[in-house]
Amino acid sequence: MTDRIRIAVLGASGYTGADLVRLALTHPRVEIAALAANAKAGQSMQAIWPHFAPYKLPTLVKPEEIDFSTIDVVFGCLPHAASAELLSKVEGPRIVDLSADFRLTDPAVYAEWYGNAHPAPALLTEAVYGLTEYARGLLPTARIAACPGCYPTAALLALLPLVEGHAVDASTISVFAMSGVSGAGRSLKEANLFPEVAEAVHPYGIGKHRHMPEIEQEITRYAGHPVRVGFTPHLVPMNRGELVTATVDLAEGASLATLRELLAQRYDEEPFVHLLPEGVAPATRMVRGSNHAVVNVFADRNPRRALVIAAIDNLVKGSSGQAVQNMNLMMGLGETLGLEAAPLFP
Structure with missing residues (x-):
């Protein structure tokens, strides 16, 4: 791992993906190395999200086009089922998943509530339920952080x-x-x-x-x-x-x-x-x-x-902010790094 943590955001065209990019842009130890979105692959982030106009960001690609051997942390901002199916093929990087796919420890409960068999049940044992304040001791060694729902x-x-x-x-x-x-x-x-x-x-x-x-x-x-x-x-x-x-x-x-x-x-x-x-x-x-x-x-x-x-x-503590908080602990960084911004008011 280099001094800067290279991240990939899968599902960068959605609200949680965009907010994760927003937070990552000011994180002192993060480099946004790859952004993926199936339907909008080939487009710039600025074309999809005008508020990113001042920033240089990678062009959106399909997830399979990313060289994950160059990535330290993958953020999954994808719908349930699609997330686990894709992330099950990713080897090497640490994973912070924002979907529902790794939150439930019992694949039978997942099938009951989400209407399909779990796409990657073997990975459930590698996942830590990432409510940060209660997972702090487990995250440093976790391969997968399953971010809770909002x-x-x-x-x-x-x-x-x-x-x-x-x-x-x-x-x-x-x-x-x-x-x-x-x-x-x-x-x-x-x-x-x-x-x-x-x-x-x-x-x-x-x-x-x-x-x-x-x-x-x-x-x-x-x-x-x-x-x-x-x-x-x-x-x-x-x-x-x-x-x-x-x-x-x-x-x-x-x-x-x-x-x-x-x-x-x-x-x-x-x-x-x-x-x-x-x-x-x-x-x-x-x-x-x-x-x-x-x-x-x-x-x-x-x-x-x-x-x-x-x-x-x-979108922040209930999603992308908590994801960054979990990444900080997984990668041995200060927990609040990149998250110090005060609330907006009004």
Whole structure:
């Protein structure tokens, strides 16, 4: 490996791929060596993404045209199934995958929720679930970092300290979530056209969203017993941002103060996850364009329940920013390198 880490971004024509390129451009140790996109191969990034006009970037190519022997880290910003099928043929570089293909440890669960057999089940044992704050010890030796989905990132950052601390009943958690339209990807979909989403909020994936088993897998891991989590996502008319509100039942002897103390202990030294002052509600405007997450807890009218609220930028901490954070740890770099930008406001 040279002094600069040579990266390839597969799926650079999508929202997550473009945001990854945006972050990589200012990373002091990264060289963008190759950019790939099947349908737009042969085009320049500037033609697809005008905001890259000031920068010299590689022309988009098909993934099979990349010489992976010259690459240190491959970022997979591809749809599920396509990602694992392609990455299973890549040998040598470390892999940071932003699709769903390596998040679920059980290929049978993947087949149930994604409708097809896992394309590369043998690679699942090489993958680390890359919720960075909980995978820090495993990432330096991991060949594959499976970046969590955006909803699971926000939900798990809010809930895992409370589950791990046995302060809530993990079997009765219910999550209400909202995301900006970029979370649905850049492909043309009628439901995502401006007249369809403007001045409206609507739920989707009701009772069957594919992030449900991912959230359950990780909460089960920390609860020590199988759990089922209620989860209902909503699309809101904004470009980026994500907010989750989880309703939790307090365990015997636990209080709101217990929850705050657990969150404070877990995140006090974290560079990107922040417990807000008492009474301050997380909002997407607090984190827009950044790799930061904000969280807080509130009393419910039912004295044995509490509300846990978290906000992230779905394209940064919920996707490409977390991917860079994982790469930094995998390659022995400072964890915050290239991610120090403050949130955009307004």
